[in-house]
Amino acid sequence: MTQSSSQPNRALLQRLPQVQRERLSHIDFKLFFLGELKRADVADRFGTGPAAATRDIAQYKELAPGNLALDNTDKIYRPTENFLPLFDHAPQRVLTALSRGFGEGIGDELKPMVRCEFPLALSVPKMSVLAPITRAIHRGKAIRMGYTSVESGHNEREIVPTALVNNGMRWHVRAYDRRRKGFRDFVFTRMEDPVLLEGSAIADAEKVDQDAQWNRIIELELVPHPAHPRPEVVMMDYDMPDGVLRVKVRAANAGYMLRRSTIDCSPDHSLSGPEYALWLRDPLALYGANNAQLAPGYKDPNAGPETRPIKAW
Template identity: 65%
Template sequence: MDEATTQSRASALAAVTRTQLERLSHIDFKLYFLGELRRADVTDRFGKGPAAATRDIALYRKIAPENLTLDNSDKVYRPSPEFVPLLDHSPARVLTALSQGFGEGHGEQFEAMVRCEIPITLSLPKMSVLAPLARAINRGKAVRTGYTSVESGQTQRELVPLALVDIGNRWHIRAFDRLRGEFRDFVPTRMENPVLLEDSLVKREETAEADVQWSRIIELELVPHPDHTRPEVVRMDYGLAPGEALKVRVRAANAGYMLRRWSVDCSPDHRLRGPEYALWLRDPLSLYGASNAQLAPGYKDPKSNREIKAM
């Protein structure tokens, strides 16, 4: 696509409303990833009448006339050979939409757009637990909850939840623990009957701004494992040119979880072996000071042999 066409598209998109842009994005998605677009796709998704859907498709054709053609055999629009997506589409959102739909279905009755398979999640919090935690995060409130940990057994805690964190095999809550007087990670499946504390004042030292591990951002340089038998395959998987490193920015509070999830060899001498270790952390010292660094595969604290206790 030439520069003039690119600029013309950008100018036209700048003039549309946010709701129009959402509908144009849906039209673009259908053409790009499913290879077909019907007027009903717009009416069903947005609750618009046929006339409004026709106007949206006409607007799309006006902005990107080279993107679609009408297949008269079944009255459906299809992407042309010259198709170039009108908008950027996030890979994560695309995969979610393809596997679970755009909010179609209710409860657990998701409707995938294409045939797909996703891993079964073995551990999910109860909605009666998740709801008050989410409200507390949104409103900056504390909760009182029963909590059972490997270290302390069952206790009553007052927590100030800061964020939900997905570490791959489960979710946890980053929160200030008033019992211990520090920021820690808590597993919601181990909580019982959390209650929002409407009248409990949250102090500044209990907020996300005071959580040094949460605020600190670490840049990790990941490279193909030096002992991998097919480094060119690793470079293909991660879109790396020869000699290039994959640079990832993560919160210090989450670094150990993420490196374990990605199976990154974090040993200084890249000694870990196995097909799961496709990547190596070029500078293990970049993890120094991260509270859960020892969760990273092969990591050794240069100044301590302390092991993180189970939560």
């Protein structure tokens, strides 16, 4: 079977010099994950002139003729509906680049390419699912997709993605859910065939600045668990010479963080076991956080006496 003229020519790509492949990979990355490419993106990233950037884009178009089209309204290249990545982008490198801005600055100047939280552990969503979501975040667009939730099973959703989040076990996207008319967390592995909705206008209520849980910052005071046999070791482990570890976290992510770190959030530090090195000194700090119930031992102060604390699994 012969290769279609619109398919990427990866055989020719492998014969190019490494430095040129790096520039072409950057073009491929911008199109695939951010949904746009400007000539200055190549020139600024690699310190080349505009003419050299133009040649790189032309070569990319020769290798993958069906991948990009010039939007004459703003002189920006965008991926076509038939876009096929020219490179096999390693998932962890992609996630690192999107969340840490790898190669987009020096030292403290590094900034994420899209709004993103970056805990230490990484999960690996499918790139074919991740790419439309990150394009939507970058460009301020809505997404239509199939989604399967524990609560309601499989159905079609329209969402407005605003940020990537890693809760330590998996990546998900923070988004406005047009069905429920509020901001929710959507797990990548439960998404099917996300499609970017070019013509769907974003209402003010759907923008990230209206997400109260995302924008509310909670300060948590963590101390060595009163039942820990060696509190001085805990203080060393968490670099807390004064005995208190103060952590600022978004309300939207507080429950995830406390669960991942196995922190006792019961009001009377009643959870036992070697995994509980820290105790949340004031559980009322979580009041109003929608996912507070994920925190080990947390008890809603408004709940009745029959309510049992929820432990993390």
